[in-house]
Amino acid sequence: xxxxxxxxIVALIGIVGYVAGARRAMALAGGxxxxxxxxxxxxxxxxxxxxxxxxxxxxxxxxxxxPIYINSSVRSGFPEEVKALSEAExxxxxxxxxxxxxxxxxxxxxxxxxxxSNPAELRAALGxxxxxxxxxxxxxxxxAAGELNTMTALSRTAMTIVVLAASLAGALLAFRQIAxxxxxxxxxxxxxxxxxxxxxxxxxxxxxxxxxSMLTEAGHFFARVPAWEFFFGTVWDPRFAAAGATDSEGxxxxxxxxxxxxxxxxxxxLVAVPVGLFSAIYMSEYASPKVRSIAKPLLEVLAGIPTxxxxxxxxxxxxxxxxxxSSQVNGLLTGDYMNFIQAQSVLTAGxxxxxxxxxxxxxxxxxxxxxxxxxxxxxxxxLGATRSETVKRVTLPAALPGIVGAILMTASRAxxxxxIVVLAAxxxxxxxxxxxxxxxxxxxxxxxxxTGDLEFTSPQTLxxxxxxxxxxxxxxxxxxxxxxxxxxxREQYE
Amino acid sequence: xxxxxxxxxxxxKAKPARRDIGIKRRxxxxxxxxxxxxxxxxxxxxxxxILIWSxxxxxxxxxxxxxITVPVEFSEQVIDPQNERATDPQKLMxxxxxxxxxxxxxxxxxxxxxxxxGLRAVNQMISDGVRTQLRDMVVANPSLxxxxxxxxxxxxxxxDSAFKGQIDLSVPETNxxxxxxxxxxxxxxxxxxxxxxxxxxxIFVNGASSRPEAAxxxxxxxxxxxxxxxxxxxxxxxxVAASIYLxxxxxxxxxxxxxxxxxxxxxxxxxxxYGLLGLAVFVNFAGLPRSASLVGGLVxxxxxxxxxxxxxxxxxxxxxPSIRAAALGLGASKMQTIFHHVLxxxxxxxxxxxxxxxxxxxxxxxxxxxxxxxAFVANYPTTPLxxxxxxxxxxxxxxxxxxxxxVERTSGAIIILLLFLIVMNVGAIxxxxxxxxxx
Numbered sequence: 001x002x003x004x005x006x007x008x009i010v011a012l013i014g015i016v017g018y019v020a021g022a023r024r025a026m027a028l029a030g031g032x033x034x035x036x037x038x039x040x041x042x043x044x045x046x047x048x049x050x051x052x053x054x055x056x057x058x059x060x061x062x063x064x065x066x067p068i069y070i071n072s073s074v075r076s077g078f079p080e081e082v083k084a085l086s087e088a089e090x091x092x093x094x095x096x097x098x099x100x101x102x103x104x105x106x107x108x109x110x111x112x113x114x115x116x117s118n119p120a121e122l123r124a125a126l127g128x129x130x131x132x133x134x135x136x137x138x139x140x141x142x143x144a145a146g147e148l149n150t151m152t153a154l155s156r157t158a159m160t161i162v163v164l165a166a167s168l169a170g171a172l173l174a175f176r177q178i179a180x181x182x183x184x185x186x187x188x189x190x191x192x193x194x195x196x197x198x199x200x201x202x203x204x205x206x207x208x209x210x211x212x213s214m215l216t217e218a219g220h221f222f223a224r225v226p227a228w229e230f231f232f233g234t235v236w237d238p239r240f241a242a243a244g245a246t247d248s249e250g251x252x253x254x255x256x257x258x259x260x261x262x263x264x265x266x267x268x269x270l271v272a273v274p275v276g277l278f279s280a281i282y283m284s285e286y287a288s289p290k291v292r293s294i295a296k297p298l299l300e301v302l303a304g305i306p307t308x309x310x311x312x313x314x315x316x317x318x319x320x321x322x323x324x325x326s327s328q329v330n331g332l333l334t335g336d337y338m339n340f341i342q343a344q345s346v347l348t349a350g351x352x353x354x355x356x357x358x359x360x361x362x363x364x365x366x367x368x369x370x371x372x373x374x375x376x377x378x379x380x381x382x383l384g385a386t387r388s389e390t391v392k393r394v395t396l397p398a399a400l401p402g403i404v405g406a407i408l409m410t411a412s413r414a415x416x417x418x419x420i421v422v423l424a425a426x427x428x429x430x431x432x433x434x435x436x437x438x439x440x441x442x443x444x445x446x447x448x449x450x451t452g453d454l455e456f457t458s459p460q461t462l463x464x465x466x467x468x469x470x471x472x473x474x475x476x477x478x479x480x481x482x483x484x485x486x487x488x489x490r491e492q493y494e
Numbered sequence: 495x496x497x498x499x500x501x502x503x504x505x506x507k508a509k510p511a512r513r514d515i516g517i518k519r520r521x522x523x524x525x526x527x528x529x530x531x532x533x534x535x536x537x538x539x540x541x542x543x544i545l546i547w548s549x550x551x552x553x554x555x556x557x558x559x560x561x562i563t564v565p566v567e568f569s570e571q572v573i574d575p576q577n578e579r580a581t582d583p584q585k586l587m588x589x590x591x592x593x594x595x596x597x598x599x600x601x602x603x604x605x606x607x608x609x610x611x612g613l614r615a616v617n618q619m620i621s622d623g624v625r626t627q628l629r630d631m632v633v634a635n636p637s638l639x640x641x642x643x644x645x646x647x648x649x650x651x652x653x654d655s656a657f658k659g660q661i662d663l664s665v666p667e668t669n670x671x672x673x674x675x676x677x678x679x680x681x682x683x684x685x686x687x688x689x690x691x692x693x694x695x696x697i698f699v700n701g702a703s704s705r706p707e708a709a710x711x712x713x714x715x716x717x718x719x720x721x722x723x724x725x726x727x728x729x730x731x732x733x734v735a736a737s738i739y740l741x742x743x744x745x746x747x748x749x750x751x752x753x754x755x756x757x758x759x760x761x762x763x764x765x766x767x768y769g770l771l772g773l774a775v776f777v778n779f780a781g782l783p784r785s786a787s788l789v790g791g792l793v794x795x796x797x798x799x800x801x802x803x804x805x806x807x808x809x810x811x812x813x814x815p816s817i818r819a820a821a822l823g824l825g826a827s828k829m830q831t832i833f834h835h836v837l838x839x840x841x842x843x844x845x846x847x848x849x850x851x852x853x854x855x856x857x858x859x860x861x862x863x864x865x866x867x868x869a870f871v872a873n874y875p876t877t878p879l880x881x882x883x884x885x886x887x888x889x890x891x892x893x894x895x896x897x898x899x900x901v902e903r904t905s906g907a908i909i910i911l912l913l914f915l916i917v918m919n920v921g922a923i924x925x926x927x928x929x930x931x932x933x
Contacts, residue, residue: 189829193743199735200744203757203803206796210767213774275534282531299538304915306857308886309549309908312893316901317548355545358538386520388527409762416764418860423893443766443860450770450864456778468770472763479762483755 006059006160010167014052017171018044021178029180038185046184049191050174055167059159066155074148079140093141100126100137100145101152210472217456217465224459225252230466236429236440238449238460252463254470256429260439264350264425265414267435271354272414273407276361281391283362284369296366303359311423314352319343319424326436341436342426349425350435353417357410364406365399368489372398401489408482412475418443442467549908556906559694559707560649560657562620562683566598567642568632579636586636591628595620595647602688603679615676621648623708648696649689651706651899653680657689660898697906701872702883702891706899709892711907713871717787717882718856724791724878725798725855730848732795733802734837740803741810742832761800768797769861777865784866785881793865794855801854805847809840842929849922853915859886885911 022044029035036043075083075094082093103126122137137145178184222230233253279299283292320343327339341347372395380390396403426438427448449464456462570577573589596617605612624647631645632638652671655661657680667674683689700710744750772793776782782789813836821831862868867887875882883891889911892904 185827189827192829193739196735196739196743199732200737200739200753202732203736203753203760203799206760206771206799207756209775210763210771213771213779214767217774275537278531278534279538282528282535286528286531287535295535295539298542299535302538302542304853304919305545306859306886306911306915308857308859308889308893309545309912312889312904312908313545313548315893316552317544355538355541362538386524388524389520391527412762413764416766418764418766419890422860423890443764446766446770447860447863450773451866451868465770465774468767472767475762475764476759479759480755483758 003059003063006163009164010052010055010059013164013167013171014048017047017051017175020044021047021175024175024178025180025184028178035180037181037183038188042184042188043178043182045188047171047174047178049188051167051171053191054170055163058166059163062155062159062163066159070148070151070155073151074144077144077147082140096137097141097144097148100141101148104145104149211469214465214469214472217462218469220456221459221462221466224462230254230463234431236445238463250460252459252466254442254467256431257440257442257445257467258470259431260346260425260429261415261441261443263433263435263439264346264353264421264441265411267346267350268353268357268414268417269407269411271351272357272361272410275354276358276410277365277403279358280362280365280369284366285387285391285395296363299359299362302356303363305356307356307417307419308423310352310356311419311421314348314420314424315344318352319345319348322348342438344424344426344438346425346435346437346439349421352424353414353420356417356420357414360410360413361406364409365403368399368402368406368486369395371402399489401485405482405486405489408478408485412478412482415478416443416471416475418447422447442471446471546912549905549912552901553905553907553909555658555660556697556902556909557694558658558691559696560654560689561646561692562599562649562689563644563646564598564602564688565642566594566628566645566647568594568628568638568640569597570640572597573632573639579639586633587629589629589632591625591632592617592620592622594628595624595645598645599647599683602686603682612675615673616679619650619653619676619679621650621707622705623648623703646692648707651897654707655899655902656680657684657691658902660902697903698910701874702870702888703872706895706897706903709900709903711885711888711910713874714883714885714888714907715910716874717790717867717871718885720787720875720878720882721791721794721884722852722856724788725794725852726848728791728795729798729802729851730844733799733848734806734844736799737803737806737810738832738837741807742828742836757800757803761804764860765797765858766860766864768793769864771796772861772865783879783881785869785871785883786879787875787882787884788878789865790862790867790884791878793861794858797858797861798851798855801851802844802848805851806840806844809843809847810836812843813839839931842925842931846922846926849918849925853918853922856914856918857886857911859884859890862887863890885914 018041022040025036025040025043026033033040071094074097075090078090078093082090085093100122106126122142230252231254233251234255235251235253236256237251239250279295283296287295322341322345323339323343326341327337330340331337376394376398377390380394381387385393421441421444425440425444427440427444428438429440429445432439446464446467449461449467572593573579573591574585579585596613599620600607600613600616603616605616607613627648628645631643649657652661653676656663656672656677661670661672663670663672663677672680680689696708697710698715699712700708701713703709740750740753744753772789776789776792777784817835817839818831821835822828826834862884867883868891869881869883871881871883885907889904889907892900892907895904
């Protein structure tokens, strides 16, 4: 029976159980729901939960565990000379067996009788049915495939029986417990509460998943390349290995990538912080409500535009514009129309990223500026200070810790930003300080190492995870520190 | 000041001059400061306008496609010279259909049959996509063979660009992709009405193609749709359940504090890290197929969860305690209070947060690059397990293409993406306006 059919039947048992439970409860109470401990629906849900939840758990465990068990027992039946082969070749052999097994399900019984003993014919027959085999099947493979098929079929039948039996048994057991004073609601609510707890621990699981997955893969990388060569190396030259070759050496120096990341981030912050901060000050201190109600959403649109659009904008508009501008300026000054700004450069990527970050800075600082107690500003204005003096001498110093927190949060976004730099910063990993030249970042290299054919054994691929964990650690530290500052600042005024 | 202190004290004192407190200078500083603010604000808004204008001005032409409408003779000589189509169905699939289109256009233009260079030039004006177009017509209705039908043929990408005026015709002929002769024919066909711009449905339905005129975002739209569906189905219930627990039930202890800090940090983790997580856990460890929208959906779900949780908690917090107190007072259990009274009242806020989270997920590119959504997929995915692409990834791939016509397509795809985002955000705003309650 297919899995979806089993699911359907279990669901049906649940529904029937719900109706039966609700009716039974009403009948026991003599039709007066006031005599019941819980409302009738809870009795129904109680039965439905008992019918569905254990059955689904068994089904899930069975689906995960049975292929693992069957595979290992089929493998242990391989002849000794096959078992002596390397892990990869055994894997290939098993791949053949499983496609044979799939093919033998397609063939009819008499066809199997006819070709079963002759491997070459078998291959041809399977090919005609659309199941290609990588090589000529050996006799032991045919045998193993047969075994695999019998075991799979057996497991499936057993699973169907066990799951349906569990569902029915659960429903019946629950049904027998129903009595007017039975506390059905409390039981059902306990299950709901448990599921709420499970849902909220997914956040923790995600973090654990991020850290563990990256640590394991990065661990594989650091087993090949010493950690100090990665963290303090000044040359990035991973030398793409040919498929299968694992001996090709590359140099994986983090420093040029980190410098590029920080440099582009710095340029972005130089654009975003003044613009964002001044817009926030203008909107909270000067703008009329009407201007504010138009300008604020407009600025926030900038935050809603996907980063790939900014990347395309940088690639097709800002980059070429800066390049042509530089060649015109150079021509006017020296007569030589050479462009000194490259189309892909630190400046292009940083500038466009800065525009993207404006709304982050402005909305975060807006919140913080408006959180400064009104009395402070009113006092300053009352003593005769102008608005700008109040902002500069009173509001900003009071809001400073919060604004620093906001800037740190924005900086962590700049460091983790990917699409703009992928399209606009270039791919050359080098150490230099000319903002008009291309540089590259950690995120660009993660993307370029992981697009294309993947082999989870070569350091060329695994380095992406080492880069990822570095990025994660940097942004995590920035964020925790920023949150800490903001929280501390808030307590000051509450 | 010195005057006032001078010994001539007997003279009635002039009204003392006001102490110079630099009022002019201070007011000037005030005006400057204000001007900085206006400048900063306009800087941001001007760049928003430039961005939108550059995308729209480049991209609106992508929604039109040049077509050449000519009578095409489905000559048996070309399609099936040996008359084998009854016995060999492959015959109709492999016939040389582009020749039919070429001959049809050449006939209208009056190019002689022995003018080899001329015929080649005519061939360059028609997209290679006519092969499948004519083939599908013939396979669907083999009786067309031998008849002459009026067909709208797709023009080649370069001709399309030239007709839309995107190719500078003043540069020397050798430096551009369309020859003077082809431009002459183009004008001739345009005058007779055979060559005209039509609404481009292809960009919405076609899959990936190396020819810009036949490329579309159809596969990407379906992939994005699957992903949004998965994100919605998974992240809304999980997010709401998690927020209800944290907001209403969680005792104040280390564990819940940890969850809280965690969620705030997860919201700020760079999206590319989620891509690495998806690659390592879903693809490498769990063995799900690469390029599948299922994996993309799962990754985006994990990414969207913190946003939804934060929005839901804010919405739950906004429901006044009096509602809870009233329900509890009437004998409802805590669970009943929350599910029957608090949650429905918080629903508009939750849905707004969800839509905004979905909009972010729809535009997200970086994590999808890592799990292999950068793929050349020409066929529609039928299940979320089939390889597919996503709208922003399609934009990324087209942005890397060199041809002029792809710039137009890229901007067109961006317009489609932005339209979806606008619809979602406007929907969220309307929802908030319609159902928001002030307590």
